[in-house]
Amino acid sequence: MLRDGALNGKTIIVTGGGTGLGKSISRYLIQLGANVTICSRRQAVIDETARELTEEASQLTGAGQVLAVACDVRNPEQIENVMAETIARFGQIDGLLNNSAGNFISPTERLSYKAFDTIVDIVLRGTYYFTLAVGKYWIDNNIKGTVLNISTTYATTGSGYVVPSAVAKGGALIMTKSLAAEWGKYGIRLNAIAPGPFPTKGAWDRLFPEPLASMMDPTSRIPLKRVGEHGELANLAAFLLSDYSGYITGESITIDGGEVLAAGEFSHLEKVTNDQWDMIEQTIKQANKASKGQA
Numbered sequence: 001m002l003r004d005g006a007l008n009g010k011t012i013i014v015t016g017g018g019t020g021l022g023k024s025i026s027r028y029l030i031q032l033g034a035n036v037t038i039c040s041r042r043q044a045v046i047d048e049t050a051r052e053l054t055e056e057a058s059q060l061t062g063a064g065q066v067l068a069v070a071c072d073v074r075n076p077e078q079i080e081n082v083m084a085e086t087i088a089r090f091g092q093i094d095g096l097l098n099n100s101a102g103n104f105i106s107p108t109e110r111l112s113y114k115a116f117d118t119i120v121d122i123v124l125r126g127t128y129y130f131t132l133a134v135g136k137y138w139i140d141n142n143i144k145g146t147v148l149n150i151s152t153t154y155a156t157t158g159s160g161y162v163v164p165s166a167v168a169k170g171g172a173l174i175m176t177k178s179l180a181a182e183w184g185k186y187g188i189r190l191n192a193i194a195p196g197p198f199p200t201k202g203a204w205d206r207l208f209p210e211p212l213a214s215m216m217d218p219t220s221r222i223p224l225k226r227v228g229e230h231g232e233l234a235n236l237a238a239f240l241l242s243d244y245s246g247y248i249t250g251e252s253i254t255i256d257g258g259e260v261l262a263a264g265e266f267s268h269l270e271k272v273t274n275d276q277w278d279m280i281e282q283t284i285k286q287a288n289k290a291s292k293g294q295a
């Protein structure tokens with residue numbers, strides 16, 4: 001969507017950038033000229049991704065560079081180390097993509113206290129720790145930075161069986177809007193993306209394992225009848241991290257093929273056949289006549 005070089009001169013930190021959607025978004029940011037620091041807990045995973053993205057970038061003109069720094073987003077000292085290494089290598093930080101997450105499906109009554117804490121700490125605490133650290137740095141250095149949080153559609157609707165994740169993503173979304181209001185005066189923007197299903201190993205292993213995968217088709221309740229493509233999400237993320245979205249802040253943009261709309265009272269009626277619609281139409285028209293005393 002964006003032109004080559006659209007992110008030239010920008011440095012963006014991507015949490016969870018070694019795998020899945022974070023890796024795909026990082027790839028696109030680098031193609032557009034941004035320097036990207038990827039971070040997550042597993043050094044070997046981010047090192048391998050950095051090697052792969054560096055190799056791909058070497059085939060392109062004007063691509064950015066990649067740095068891998070290990071970090072558990074629940075640990076403020078490790079976050080500050082990621083920032084220091086990024087500034088030492090690239091000069092400054094312009095953008096933060098809070099993408100790291102932990103999640104799994106489970107009936108809530110089966111969860112231990114630690115299980116609940118683990119998800120909320122990664123998703124909510126990790127997001128506000130990183131945002132606070134980078135925000136303080138931007139305010140101190142008069143940098144008009146941009147935060148983008150990867151949310152989910154159930155951050156606003158809620159969802160059974162992923163309650164810790166819903167609680168944490170909901171909290172992170174309210175933080176996005178609240179800080180957009182507070183830090184707008186510094187020129188700092190904060191937005192979110194709420195994706196529907198985008199296949200990744202991390203999500204599918206924990207949210208769509210067997211026997212669920214054999215029991216249901218995740219596309220059946222999506223109006224567009226397909227899952228998302230990583231490039232589609234990367235386009236939106238790059239736009240929201242770029243100066244082209246300079247007047248958008250405090251927003252959450254849904255990218256889900258219309259899945260949340262399926263909750264509409266009558267949206268499931270797509271299964272009704274044309275013959276059945278003929279019958280329904282006649283029945284309703286009879287009722288209309290009856291109500292006017294014409295039956």
Ligand SMILES: CCCCCCC/C=C/C(=O)SCCNC(=O)CCNC(=O)[C@H](O)C(C)(C)COP(=O)(O)OP(=O)(O)OC[C@H]1O[C@@H](n2cnc3c(N)ncnc32)[C@H](O)[C@@H]1OP(=O)(O)O
Nearest residue numbers: 101102103104106112114115118152196197202203207208
């Ligand atoms: C399919 C369609 C999707 C559409 C929308 C989806 C929206 C959102 C998607 C996502 O967020 S996808 C991201 C998925 N990726 C990840 O989760 C990657 C990182 N995850 C992990 O590392 C683990 O899954 C983890 C559990 C989150 C953390 O691992 P860690 O090693 O730190 O913790 P553990 O010690 O293993 O576990 C902590 C605690 O949790 C309990 N637990 C773990 N799994 C389950 C389970 N399946 N059911 C119940 N409890 C579980 C575990 O037993 C520990 O508790 P205690 O037993 O010690 O009390």
Ligand SMILES: NC(=O)C1=CN([C@@H]2O[C@H](COP(=O)(O)OP(=O)(O)OC[C@H]3O[C@@H](n4cnc5c(N)ncnc54)[C@H](OP(=O)(O)O)[C@@H]3O)[C@@H](O)[C@H]2O)C=CC1
Nearest residue numbers: 016019020021040041042072073100101197198200202203
């Ligand atoms: N895939 C989907 O359909 C959807 C995904 N999302 C969101 O998209 C984002 C990416 O998910 P996806 O790519 O699918 O899944 P992945 O499992 O591939 O990504 C999660 C990333 O988070 C990192 N991570 C986990 N815990 C920590 C931690 N404590 N500190 C630092 N990093 C951590 C993991 O790396 P490591 O283990 O090395 O730490 C991993 O790279 C998440 O925010 C998720 O909620 C939202 C809606 C739908």
